[in-house]
Amino acid sequence: xxxxxxxxxxxxxxxxxxxxxxxxxxxxxxxxxxxxxxxxxxxxxxxxxxxxxxxxxxxxxxxxxxxxxxxxxxxxxxxxxxxxxxxxxxxxxxxxxxxxxxxxxxxxxxxxxxxxxxxxxxxxxxxxxxxxxxxxxxxxxxxxxxxxxxxxxxxxxxxxxxxxxxxxxxxxxxxxxxxxxxxxxxxxxxxxxxxxxxxxxxxxxxxxxxxxxxxxxxxxxxxxxxxxxxxxxxxxxxxxxxxxxxxxxxxxxxxxxxxxxxxxxxxxxxxxxxxxxxxxxxxxxxxxxxxxxxxxxxxxxxxxxx
Amino acid sequence: xxxxxxxxxxxxxxxxxxxxxxxxxxxxxxxxxxxxxxxxxxxxxxxxxxxxxxxxxxxxxxxxxxxxxxxxxxxxxxxxxxxxxxxxxxxxxxxxxxxxxxxxxxxxxxxxxxxxxxxxxxxxxxxxxxxxxxxxxxxxxxxxxxxxxxxxxxxxxxxxxxxxxxxxxxxxxxxxxxxxxxxxxxxxxxxxxxxxxxxxxxxxxxxxxxxxxxxxxxxxxxxxxxxxxxxxxxxxxxxxxxxxxxxxxxxxxxxxxxxxxxxxxxxxxxxxxxxxxxxxxxxxxxxxxxxxxxxxxxxxxxxxxx
Amino acid sequence: xxxxxxxxxxxxxxxxxxxxxxxxxxxxxxxxxxxxxxxxxxxxxxxxxxxxxxxxxxxxxxxxxxxxxxxxxxxxxxxxxxxxxxxxxxxxxxxxxxxxxxxxxxxxxxxxxxxxxxxxxxxxxxxxxxxxxxxxxxxxxxxxxxxxxxxxxxxxxxxxxxxxxxxxxxxxxxxxxxxxxxxxxxxxxxxxxxxxxxxxxxxxxxxxxxxxxxxxxxxxxxxxxxxxxxxxxxxxxxxxxxxxxxxxxxxxxxxxxxxxxxxxxxxxxxxxxxxxxxxxxxxxxxxxxxxxxxxxxxxxxxxxxx
Numbered sequence: 001x002x003x004x005x006x007x008x009x010x011x012x013x014x015x016x017x018x019x020x021x022x023x024x025x026x027x028x029x030x031x032x033x034x035x036x037x038x039x040x041x042x043x044x045x046x047x048x049x050x051x052x053x054x055x056x057x058x059x060x061x062x063x064x065x066x067x068x069x070x071x072x073x074x075x076x077x078x079x080x081x082x083x084x085x086x087x088x089x090x091x092x093x094x095x096x097x098x099x100x101x102x103x104x105x106x107x108x109x110x111x112x113x114x115x116x117x118x119x120x121x122x123x124x125x126x127x128x129x130x131x132x133x134x135x136x137x138x139x140x141x142x143x144x145x146x147x148x149x150x151x152x153x154x155x156x157x158x159x160x161x162x163x164x165x166x167x168x169x170x171x172x173x174x175x176x177x178x179x180x181x182x183x184x185x186x187x188x189x190x191x192x193x194x195x196x197x198x199x200x201x202x203x204x205x206x207x208x209x210x211x212x213x214x215x216x217x218x219x220x221x222x223x224x225x226x227x228x229x230x231x232x233x234x235x236x237x238x239x240x241x242x243x244x245x246x247x248x249x250x251x252x253x254x255x256x257x258x259x260x261x262x263x264x265x266x267x268x269x270x271x272x273x274x275x276x277x278x279x280x281x282x283x284x285x286x287x288x289x290x291x292x293x294x295x296x297x298x299x300x301x302x303x304x305x306x
Numbered sequence: 307x308x309x310x311x312x313x314x315x316x317x318x319x320x321x322x323x324x325x326x327x328x329x330x331x332x333x334x335x336x337x338x339x340x341x342x343x344x345x346x347x348x349x350x351x352x353x354x355x356x357x358x359x360x361x362x363x364x365x366x367x368x369x370x371x372x373x374x375x376x377x378x379x380x381x382x383x384x385x386x387x388x389x390x391x392x393x394x395x396x397x398x399x400x401x402x403x404x405x406x407x408x409x410x411x412x413x414x415x416x417x418x419x420x421x422x423x424x425x426x427x428x429x430x431x432x433x434x435x436x437x438x439x440x441x442x443x444x445x446x447x448x449x450x451x452x453x454x455x456x457x458x459x460x461x462x463x464x465x466x467x468x469x470x471x472x473x474x475x476x477x478x479x480x481x482x483x484x485x486x487x488x489x490x491x492x493x494x495x496x497x498x499x500x501x502x503x504x505x506x507x508x509x510x511x512x513x514x515x516x517x518x519x520x521x522x523x524x525x526x527x528x529x530x531x532x533x534x535x536x537x538x539x540x541x542x543x544x545x546x547x548x549x550x551x552x553x554x555x556x557x558x559x560x561x562x563x564x565x566x567x568x569x570x571x572x573x574x575x576x577x578x579x580x581x582x583x584x585x586x587x588x589x590x591x592x593x594x595x596x597x598x599x600x601x602x603x604x605x606x607x608x609x610x611x612x
Numbered sequence: 613x614x615x616x617x618x619x620x621x622x623x624x625x626x627x628x629x630x631x632x633x634x635x636x637x638x639x640x641x642x643x644x645x646x647x648x649x650x651x652x653x654x655x656x657x658x659x660x661x662x663x664x665x666x667x668x669x670x671x672x673x674x675x676x677x678x679x680x681x682x683x684x685x686x687x688x689x690x691x692x693x694x695x696x697x698x699x700x701x702x703x704x705x706x707x708x709x710x711x712x713x714x715x716x717x718x719x720x721x722x723x724x725x726x727x728x729x730x731x732x733x734x735x736x737x738x739x740x741x742x743x744x745x746x747x748x749x750x751x752x753x754x755x756x757x758x759x760x761x762x763x764x765x766x767x768x769x770x771x772x773x774x775x776x777x778x779x780x781x782x783x784x785x786x787x788x789x790x791x792x793x794x795x796x797x798x799x800x801x802x803x804x805x806x807x808x809x810x811x812x813x814x815x816x817x818x819x820x821x822x823x824x825x826x827x828x829x830x831x832x833x834x835x836x837x838x839x840x841x842x843x844x845x846x847x848x849x850x851x852x853x854x855x856x857x858x859x860x861x862x863x864x865x866x867x868x869x870x871x872x873x874x875x876x877x878x879x880x881x882x883x884x885x886x887x888x889x890x891x892x893x894x895x896x897x898x899x900x901x902x903x904x905x906x907x908x909x910x911x912x913x914x915x916x917x918x
Contacts, residue, residue: 031711035655037683043341045369055688056706063657063710066683071343071372076361089582090570094362097593098369099337264702276701287709349647351675377649377678382667395888396876400668403899404675405643 005117005124006297008133009174017142017178020296024143027299028292030067040299041070044101048074049091049116050127051107056263056287057127061104061136064294070102088112092119102298105129110167123301125294131165137262138171140293142179144285145216148258153180158209160186160242161220161270162231164193168262169220173200184212187220187242190231206242210251216258216282219244219270235269244271249278258282311423311430312603314439315480323448323484326602330449333605334598336373346605347376350407354380355397355422356433357413362569362593363433367410367442370600376408394418398425408604411435416473429607431600437471443568444477446599448485450591451522454564459486464515466548467526467576468497468537474568475526479506490518493526493548496537512548516557522564522588525550525576541575550577555584564588617729617736618909620745621786629754629790632908636755639911640904642679652911653682656713660686661703661728662739663719668875668899669739673716673748676906682714700724704731714910717741722779735913737906743777749874750783752905754791756897757828760870765792770821772854773832773882774803774843780874781832785812796824799832799854802843818854822863828870828894831856831882847881856883861890870894 003011012020030036046065050058065072075095095103096119103122105113110130117124128134142152149155157176163169163185173183177199184201185192186209192202203209222238232238239245244252244259249272252259258280259271265283267273275281309317318326336342352371356364371378381401401409402425409428411419416436423430434440448458455461463482469475469491479489483505490507491498492515498508509515528544538544545551550558550565555578558565565577565587573579581587615623624632642648658677662670677684687707707715708731715734717725722742729736740746754764761767769788775781775797785795789811796813797804798821804814815821834850844850851857856864856871861884864871871883871893879885887893 033655036657036711036713037655043339043343045342045372047365053688059659059685059687059710062685063683063712066657066685071369073365073368073372075365076359087573090573093582093590094569094593097590098365098597099342099594100369101342263706267699267702276705284705284709287706288711291710349645349649351648351678353671377675379671379674379678381671382665393879396879399888399896400875400899403896404671404903405648405900406675407648 003301005113005126006135006301007114007117007124007126009135009138009171009178010133012178014178017139017175020139020293020300021143021146023296023300024139024289024292027067027295028289031288031291037067037069039069041065041068041101041302044070044302045099046070046072046102046104046298047095047098047100047122048072049077049095049103049105050074051077051105052128054106054128057106060287060290061125061127061294064291065102065298067291068295068298070298073100088116089119092116095122096120102301125297125301128167131167132170134167134171136290136294136297137168138175139297140286140290141172141218141260141262142175143293144260144282144289145176145181147285147289148282149215154182155216156182156184156212156214157216157218158184158186158203158212158214159218159220160209161222162191163187163220164191165223166220172218173197184209184214188232206248214257216260217244217252218260219265221262221264222266222269224266235266239269239272243269244275246272246274249274253278253280256280260286263287309607311419311432312441312607313420313423313430313432315441315444315477315484316439318484320484323445323481326445326599326606327449327452329602329606330445330595330598333373333601334595337594337597343373343375345375347371347374347407347608350376350608351405352376352378352408352410352604353401353404353406353428354378355383355401355409355411356380357383357411358434360412360434363412363596366593366596367431367433367600370597371408371604373597374601374604376604379406394421395425398422401428402426408607431603431607434473437473438476440473440477442596442600442603443474444481445603446592446596447478447524447566447568448481449599450566450588450595451482451487453591453595454588455521460488461522462488462490462518462520463522463524464490464492464509464518464520465524465526466492466515467528469493469526470497470499471529472526478524479503490515490520494538512554520563522566523550523558524566525571527568527570528572528575530572541572545575545578549575550581552578552580555580559584559586562586566592569593615913617725617738618747618913619726619729619736619738621747621750621783621790622745624790626790629751629787632751632905632912633755633758635908635912636751636901636904639679639907640901643900643903649679649681651681653677653680653713653914656682656914657711658682658684658714658716658910659707659710659712659734660684661689661707661715661717662686663689663717664740666718666740669718669902672899672902673737673739673906676903676910677714679903680907680910682910685712700727701731704728707734708732714913737909737913740779743779744782746779746783748902748906748909749780750787751909752898752902753784753830753872753874754787755905756872756894756901757788757793759897759901760894761827766794767828768794768796768824768826769828769830770796770798770815770824770826771830771832772798772821773834775799775832776803776805777835778832784830785809796821796826800844818860826869828872829856829864830872831877833874833876834878834881836878847878851881851884855881856887858884858886861886865890865892868892872898875899
């Protein structure tokens with residue numbers, strides 16, 4: 001059954017996820033060609049509605065849409081009457097009346113993209129909503145893992161950091177469980193939720209987590225600008241307890257583990273400088289794969305494209 | 307005689323207006339197709355010169371230009387040396403030297419687009435200047451009315467609010483008079499100019515205005531950020547005296563009247579929430595028609611396109 | 613030998629410079645046609661990375677790239693995590709992972725575009741770095757001079773103003789020397805470096821400099837927002853000592869000299885209002901030629917295009 005929107009990984013079947021990951025590969029292959037563009041979405045319009053700024057996610061969607069030949073327009077919410085008290089409903093009715101084909105939304109309120117999706121015929125893609133979901137991040141993460149583990153079922157991924165407030169943790173662990181990977185959380189007790197999926201192990205101690213034997217260490221970004229900082233004594237302390245220090249990187253290298261991070265990294269906090277040159281760091285692959293995965297999503301949701 | 311610029315509705319003949327309205331319909335029809343784009347302005351460049359921010363008008367022109375396959379560049383005036391004291395003449399000479407085909411200008415000074423038009427060979431479109439004119443708003447309003455009244459001559463439009471400072475009131479009443487509609491103004495005595503066109507009736511009392519028997523009630527936006535607020539005791543008072551309250555909406559529904567508003571609306575001021583669901587509200591049609599009308603203008607002014 | 617990047621005029625041979633100037637002419641010719649666009653860079657992506665704002669240079673590159681049919685994306689550095697302490701290296705690794713073909717960089721640190729060029733496979737174009745270089749400005753200046761002096765060798769160019777801090781002075785005098793023009797500097801003693809190229813004459817007195825017999829007077833912009841102001845008593849004093857006053861313009865007209873300025877001008881400082889109408893002012897030609905010269909650079913660096 002075709003989907004109008006992509007709001008949450010939880011709404012996708014395993015088959016749909018596999019299809020989107022399979023579709024990402026040929027789009028990535030396109031980037032190695034001289035003309036990095038296909039006419040798939042020519043004449044379609046994409047509207048960027050970013051209530052929360054994000055240079056990387058914004059650029060990634062914008063480049064993805066342009067490589068599909070869509071027309072991209074920024075709806076400059078910061079400048080707009082939204083800030084003058086206009087309701088989201090009025091903004092969405094405006095977008096709807098503009099007959100835009102896609103709306104890419106980022107907002108600090110969990111669930112807002114879903115509200116928007118109900119109000120418009122356009123395909124809505126959630127580019128991150130509050131602590132709820134970030135489905136395209138999950139897809140690019142899964143695609144990056146599959147590039148390195150073509151049969152990822154049973155592989156172990158240790159997600160580290162502020163699990164409690166992280167939409168990345170939520171969406172990425174959801175997709176990995178759907179693909180039968182084994183997921184565990186590591187972080188300060190105050191930031192690792194005690195309730196939640198039964199089948200995800202929790203660790204609060206780095207060495208304990210390492211004994212579990214992960215194949216991939218996935219580091220979440222410490223949200224300096226958000227509330228994270230109050231949950232642990234200091235960034236230095238965080239680095240010491242949960243960061244990839246040089247000593248830990250040595251151990252990770254010996255074990256042959258992969259490192260992932262959704263970016264942008266706080267060097268000296270989640271990881272030490274040396275990780276930037278670590279041969280099994282997948283951080284840059286994640287950026288490139290983000291464009292490919294978002295092209296796959298745009299193409300998949302393409303109105304009339306099913 | 308072909309026009310280089312669109313600065314004011316007053317400069318157009320009735321035939322030219324009818325032509326632009328007729329041309330808007332096929333562009334609107336395009337929005338229902340899968341490929342919402344025509345190559346009409348391929349290779350033409352459009353420069354957006356918005357001294358006053360406006361998300362909606364900006365997006366509307368941008369989408370209109372892209373659907374005609376033009377290339378759109380923002381001339382980021384806020385960042386530019388304009389604010390460092392550069393004269394408009396120097397900015398325009400720069401645009402002229404860039405050989406841009408169209409300049410879309412919004413500025414708080416009445417008449418500035420006309421000054422720019424004299425300084426450049428590019429086609430200048432006035433996207434709103436001070437209290438002077440907003441010709442594309444007038445065209446989209448007239449087009450929206452014609453969709454509902456194919457023979458609009460003699461129909462009665464009641465324009466309500468701050469007539470005195472409104473370029474929308476000025477341009478829209480101008481186009482409606484040219485098309486032989488009957489126009490009246492309603493608003494606080496301090497905001498309804500006593501001088502002006504002889505053939506426009508003035509009301510300061512809502513019930514009086516209703517006795518006149520309008521077919522369409524056109525609500526102007528209360529400009530919170532401008533001087534409006536000092537002209538009446540409070541927003542609540544404004545709503546009570548001139549807004550579409552729930553009781554008035556009931557009466558409007560019974561009479562079968564249409565409601566228009568240039569957007570964005572201040573809910574609870576010009577109109578109550580229930581208007582958003584009123585079946586004869588044309589507010590969203592106005593947004594969609596704005597893109598179509600602007601495409602018609604861009605196409606009509608197309609250099610060498612006459 | 614093909615170049616990946618354009619960082620500095622000093623890195624180009626005279627033949628390469630001549631080639632780029634020759635290539636600029638047909639691009640300029642394109643601007644007089646109805647369709648101002650060629651498909652030369654279709655499917656290539658250009659990323660604008662402007663750490664220092666500049667409306668004109670930004671627009672010029674953007675229009676140049678679009679006239680070559682490239683896709684342009686702004687990497688909104690002001691909003692980005694760069695300002696949250698992200699290192700340039702991480703930003704560049706992100707751009708690299710996005711597989712962008714060109715990166716256009718402006719930064720207040722001299723040498724930064726060179727650092728970026730080493731970190732990425734993309735072609736990097738320096739759009740101005742600190743007091744170091746502004747190579748596309750130099751190319752457009754040389755191209756503008758050649759339009760008026762087809763055989764410019766031996767022609768005399770007097771560069772006037774804050775030579776010490778000016779990347780324009782540095783790059784433009786470099787290209788002119790390579791093309792065998794005669795260059796001299798004029799400015800306050802504190803702003804004309806005593807060391808530097810042997811073959812450039814220095815003047816601190818306007819009348820002395822005029823006796824040298826320049827063919828072109830090239831006025832540098834007084835950087836109000838930078839440190840310039842502390843180097844001379846007042847703007848009025850600067851205008852009196854080094855500006856083109858009405859009396860001096862009369863003399864310049866009699867001698868038939870050309871006037872150039874990289875823009876935007878401070879009227880009443882570098883030049884009086886009357887210069888705007890001076891028939892041998894090349895200021896607007898410089899703007900137009902900027903787009904042509906930048907197209908030539910983008911086309912020349914085009915990956916696989918040599």
